Amino acid sequence: MSKAPQNALLRRLPLIAILSVAVIGAFTLRDYLSFETLAQNREALLTFRDANYLLTVGAFIAAYVVIVGFSLPGATIATLTGGFLFATFPGVLFNVTAATLGATIIFLAARWGLGEKLAAKMEGSEGAVKNIKDGIDENQWSVLFLIRLVPAVPFFVANLIPALVGVPLHRFVISTFLGIIPGGLVYTSVGAGLGEVFARGETPDLGIIFEPHILLPMLGLAALAALPMVLKLFKKDA
Known part of the structure; x- marks a missing residue:
């Protein structure tokens, strides 16, 4: 096997590992x-x-990072657990930090x-593919926040x-941390109220994020994130 294919395989190993574990x-x-x-394990x-x-905080964040980093099932449950164990605050901070990592x-x-x-291939291409790449590049912050808020x-x-x-790492990290705060806050607050849910023998309403009083403000934030793109379109047409 030549060196180039070997290097290509080595570069793909982390992604292959993530997909395999997932x-x-x-x-x-x-x-x-x-x-x-x-x-079943709430009292323990x-x-x-x-x-x-402090050990619980560290173990919780580490477990949450592994769940998200390897796309394992249970991210929502982990968010609820963060609220259950640490209340809405600082639970939401632990949840958002771990999810971002x-x-x-x-x-x-x-x-x-x-x-x-x-x-690099998209940058060197022509036609529709290049137009899509250029459109994303011109509006990276807006696009990054939109995909987090919707x-x-x-x-x-x-x-x-x-x-x-080709989004830079710092933009990805900042937009992820800030963009997932609204949804993370909702589910963390649900987790903070799990004590009463457990007492009633019920399950939490995980569809709460689609309730109008929750969804509409989030869509409002998404519209605000999209505003710069809309203004650019109007300027081009003018």
């Missing part, structure tokens, strides 16, 4: 990273937290394995797209 985890961990597991978790607060792992793996080469965009996809179009 597939295995989807079949083996779904029953463990669940609301039922959290409900609270007891351990009270006795080892995990997202950055995926971003770097995708950029190292595919993104840099693909972005609930319909899957988190994994929002981590991959920036890597494949």
Whole structure:
């Protein structure tokens, strides 16, 4: 095997590892990273937290980073757990930090394995592909915040797209951290109220983010993020 194919394979190994673990985890961990597991172990978790607060914070963030970084099932449950263990604040800070770190792992793996080469090809292409690349480049901040603020965009996809179009690392990290705060705050607050939910023997309403009083403000933020792109279009047409 020549050196070039070997180097290409080595660059793709982190992304291959992430995808492999994600597939295995989807079949083996779904029953463990669940609301039922959290409900069954809630007293033990609270007891351990009270006795080892800083250790619990560190272990929680590390586990959350692994869940997101390897696209394992249970990210929503992890967010609820952050609220349950640490209240809305500082729980939301722990959740958003861990999710951002995990997202950055995926971003770097995708950029190292595919993104840099693909972005260079798109930059050197012509026609529609080049126009799409140029459009993203001209409005990177707006696009990055939009894919974070619109609930319909899957988190994994929002981590991959920036890597494949050559977004700088610092822009990805900043937009991810700030862009996931609204949704993270909603689910963390739901997690903070799990004590009452457990007492009633119920399950939390995870569709709350689509309730009008939650969804409309988030869409308003998305519209604000899209405003610079709209203004640029009007300037071009003028």
